[in-house]
Amino acid sequence: AQRVTQPEKLLSVFKGAPVELKCNYSYSGSPELFWYVQYSRQRLQLLLRHISRESIKGFTADLNKGETSFHLKKPFAQEEDSAMYYCALMQGGSEKLVFGKGTKLTVNP
Amino acid sequence: NAGVMQNPRHLVRRRGQEARLRCSPMKGHSHVYWYRQLPEEGLKFMVYLQKENIIDESGMPKERFSAEFPKEGPSILRIQQVVRGDSAAYFCASSPFLTNTEAFFGQGTRLTVV
Numbered sequence: 456a457q458r459v460t461q462p463e464k465l466l467s468v469f470k471g472a473p474v475e476l477k478c479n480y481s482y483s484g485s486p487e488l489f490w491y492v493q494y495s496r497q498r499l500q501l502l503l504r505h506i507s508r509e510s511i512k513g514f515t516a517d518l519n520k521g522e523t524s525f526h527l528k529k530p531f532a533q534e535e536d537s538a539m540y541y542c543a544l545m546q547g548g549s550e551k552l553v554f555g556k557g558t559k560l561t562v563n564p
Numbered sequence: 565n566a567g568v569m570q571n572p573r574h575l576v577r578r579r580g581q582e583a584r585l586r587c588s589p590m591k592g593h594s595h596v597y598w599y600r601q602l603p604e605e606g607l608k609f610m611v612y613l614q615k616e617n618i619i620d621e622s623g624m625p626k627e628r629f630s631a632e633f634p635k636e637g638p639s640i641l642r643i644q645q646v647v648r649g650d651s652a653a654y655f656c657a658s659s660p661f662l663t664n665t666e667a668f669f670g671q672g673t674r675l676t677v678v
Contacts, residue, residue, distance in 0.1 A: 459606070461606075491669075497671075498567070498568075498669050498670060498671045498672070499607075499655065499669040500668075500669065501666050501667075504666075541606060541607070543607075549620070550595070550597070550612055550619075550620070550659075550667075551597065551609040551612060551620060551622075551623070552597075552599075552607070552609060552667070553609070554599075554606035554607040554608070555606050556604070556605055556606040557606055
């Protein structure tokens with residue numbers, strides 16, 4: 456069965472510090488992986504997806520098939536990065552997303 | 565384009581009543597997805613619909629829950645005879661067409677069953 460694990464429920468860093476939000480997945484095929492972000496009082500929105508290999512708002516995520524991980528990283532966190540972050544997996548041939556439980560990131564001044 | 569619109573934003577129902585949640589997809593989007601988020605949990609897929617068709621309802625509870633996406637009007641998620649365990653945030657997402665396209669989410673409907 457497909458599963459997405461985000462081991463940290465809460466993560467707190469200081470402004471300017473590096474941040475890494477962990478995501479591990481379980482899927483036997485070739486998954487497509489996403490990071491979604493939800494800022495306070497706003498809707499869930501796509502941050503990045505692994506196939507595009509983009510850097511969005513300074514965030515990057517690399518798919519590591521050997522470790523079945525898709526960790527989200529940013530070298531210098533900003534206060535406006537404070538939000539809920541969800542890692543999600545889409546299995547091939549399906550349009551449904553499997554979400555992790557989310558990590559609440561707080562960037563302190 | 566106003567984005568995916570869900571209403572109501574908050575809905576309170578007594579046990580045994582019916583809850584109707586509405587989702588208007590973005591203009592030009594013909595695919596709608598419903599997800600449920602229980603407290604302290606991630607979003608869980610419920611159902612995927614195209615206009616007038618249910619494509620995948622593998623995440624829908626077998627009883628009391630139904631969904632539709634008519635040719636005209638919003639998609640409706642209906643929960644009959646609600647119970648306390650139905651209290652959750654229900655999110656709708658839409659996308660323009662199949663395969664590798666971004667799904668845009670609504671702000672959700674928070675259902676509270678008292």
